[in-house]
Amino acid sequence: MASPALTFGRRLCWRPLCEIRRAPAVCIPTVHLHVTAATMQVSQKDFEKAQEQLKHLKKDPGNETKLKLYALFKQATEGPCNAPKPGMMDFVKKAKWDAWNSLGNLSQDDARQKYAELVSSLVSAEPAVQKEEASPEEGRHDGYETIIVTTKNNITKIMFNRPDKKNAINHKMYREIIRALQEAGKDDSTIAVITGNGDYYSSGNDLNNFTNVQPSEMKKMAEDGAVLLKEFVGVFIDFPKPLIAVVNGPAVGIPVTVLGLCDVIYASDRATFHTPFSQLGQSPEGCSSYLFPKIMGFAKANEFLLFNKKLTAAEACAQGLVTEVFPDSTFQKEVWARLEAYANLPKNSLAVSKQLLRSVEKEKLYAVNSEECEVLKERWLSDECINAIVNFFQKKAKL
Numbered sequence: 590m591a592s593p594a595l596t597f598g599r600r601l602c603w604r605p606l607c608e609i610r611r612a613p614a615v616c617i618p619t620v621h622l623h624v625t626a627a628t629m630q631v632s633q634k635d636f637e638k639a640q641e642q643l644k645h646l647k648k649d650p651g652n653e654t655k656l657k658l659y660a661l662f663k664q665a666t667e668g669p670c671n672a673p674k675p676g677m678m679d680f681v682k683k684a685k686w687d688a689w690n691s692l693g694n695l696s697q698d699d700a701r702q703k704y705a706e707l708v709s710s711l712v713s714a715e716p717a718v719q720k721e722e723a724s725p726e727e728g729r730h731d732g733y734e735t736i737i738v739t740t741k742n743n744i745t746k747i748m749f750n751r752p753d754k755k756n757a758i759n760h761k762m763y764r765e766i767i768r769a770l771q772e773a774g775k776d777d778s779t780i781a782v783i784t785g786n787g788d789y790y791s792s793g794n795d796l797n798n799f800t801n802v803q804p805s806e807m808k809k810m811a812e813d814g815a816v817l818l819k820e821f822v823g824v825f826i827d828f829p830k831p832l833i834a835v836v837n838g839p840a841v842g843i844p845v846t847v848l849g850l851c852d853v854i855y856a857s858d859r860a861t862f863h864t865p866f867s868q869l870g871q872s873p874e875g876c877s878s879y880l881f882p883k884i885m886g887f888a889k890a891n892e893f894l895l896f897n898k899k900l901t902a903a904e905a906c907a908q909g910l911v912t913e914v915f916p917d918s919t920f921q922k923e924v925w926a927r928l929e930a931y932a933n934l935p936k937n938s939l940a941v942s943k944q945l946l947r948s949v950e951k952e953k954l955y956a957v958n959s960e961e962c963e964v965l966k967e968r969w970l971s972d973e974c975i976n977a978i979v980n981f982f983q984k985k986a987k988l
């Protein structure tokens with residue numbers, strides 16, 4: 590397949606909602622004679638109320654739901670799908686058309702009803718309070734949007750903070766993590782911790798990083814991506830004090846590979862570890878092509894890095910990737926109690942010891958990092974990789 594302009598992705602996110610918001614009561618007078626006036630009024634009122642409620646949703650309901658809302662709105666206001674089918678490569682329009690068309694001959698009243706019910710279920714599922722935002726944490730560093738950085742009890746904590754996107758790492762987040770690690774390396778803390786907010790540790794590279802790119806810009810996108818990735822992995826290689834990963838949930842891709850560059854890895858028993866590189870037409874990064882065989886042995890590393898084998902926390906621990914696994918119910922309490930005790934140890938002694946443990950490998954790690962980024966630069970331009978990303982957004986295919 591020729592490299593298409595990857596212009597779908599994000600646009601899918603808001604257009605259906607925006608359209609719904611922009612298309613208010615003008616379409617509503619469509620009525621059906623078999624419905625009594627009273628029922629019709631209630632249903633129409635609910636429909637209008639639902640449109641209003643939708644505007645105030647705090648949580649992005651996700652593409653799948655937005656497509657459902659779009660389809661029900663069109664059905665409710667225009668009846669069965671009557672638009673011409675968009676072309677295969679017009680992913681967003683095609684997804685919307687498919688959603689509308691799938692409603693077949695559903696009546697406009699039923700569509701209004703279902704629309705109102707769906708909005709109502711979204712409203713009840715809204716989080717009561719965004720805890721992290723509601724109560725600013727002690728020692729919080731300013732100027733970050735995608736991560737939360739705090740320093741307290743001699744520990745600098747860097748928390749991935751895009752829980753609605755499973756903490757997928759977009760370009761801004763790569764840059765913010767680089768800056769946070771550089772600052773944590775120099776601040777007064779004794780140790781630094783990386784963790785995730787929400788149910789995931791991180792779902793890895795945000796696949797939107799590859800979207801909205803015109804064919805003429807693909808090469809530049811790959812080159813810039815390789816530069817950013819090299820710098821990102823470089824700050825892990827050079828991190829001067831103990832770096833602990835507190836893996837609170839599933840981890841996919843790059844947050845897994847850089848675990849080999851962290852010093853201690855604590856995992857909840859809910860965590861899983863997955864590097865689906867071949868499934869995505871990509872190749873390993875984060876120095877994992879060198880460190881993982883050293884950590885797990887070739888036999889296990891090959892299954893993990895080549896064949897996308899997902900590991901449970903217990904398996905990752907048995908293979909030496911994870912230091913210790915804790916029951917999810919006591920994970921935070923046990924881990925933080927332990928980290929606070931470690932952070933009271935002499936800071937300089939810990940820093941020089943960590944550097945001794947890691948310095949023998951540094952030159953090799955720089956070389957591995959460079960080589961991995963070069964290979965990935967080519968991979969990102971390959972049909973295998975582009976097709977995998979198209980597939981993710983088109984079908985929302987899950988790993």
Ligand SMILES: CCCCC/C=C/CC(=O)SCCNC(=O)CCNC(=O)[C@H](O)C(C)(C)COP(=O)(O)OP(=O)(O)OC[C@H]1O[C@@H](n2cnc3c(N)ncnc32)[C@H](O)[C@@H]1OP(=O)(O)O
Nearest residue numbers: 651652754755757792793794795796814818842843987988
């Ligand atoms: C500078 C560039 C450097 C590049 C370095 C390269 C790194 C390689 C990698 O990291 S490879 C790993 C890439 N990650 C993935 O392929 C994961 C893709 N995501 C999934 O398969 C699933 O989302 C899941 C299994 C992680 C979670 O599934 P679940 O059903 O529980 O949740 P949703 O799919 O509904 O996810 C909620 C919303 O989050 C969006 N999302 C999740 N992960 C990513 C991602 N990696 N990239 C982009 N978007 C992601 C998902 O699309 C949902 O969004 P929506 O609510 O708008 O629909």
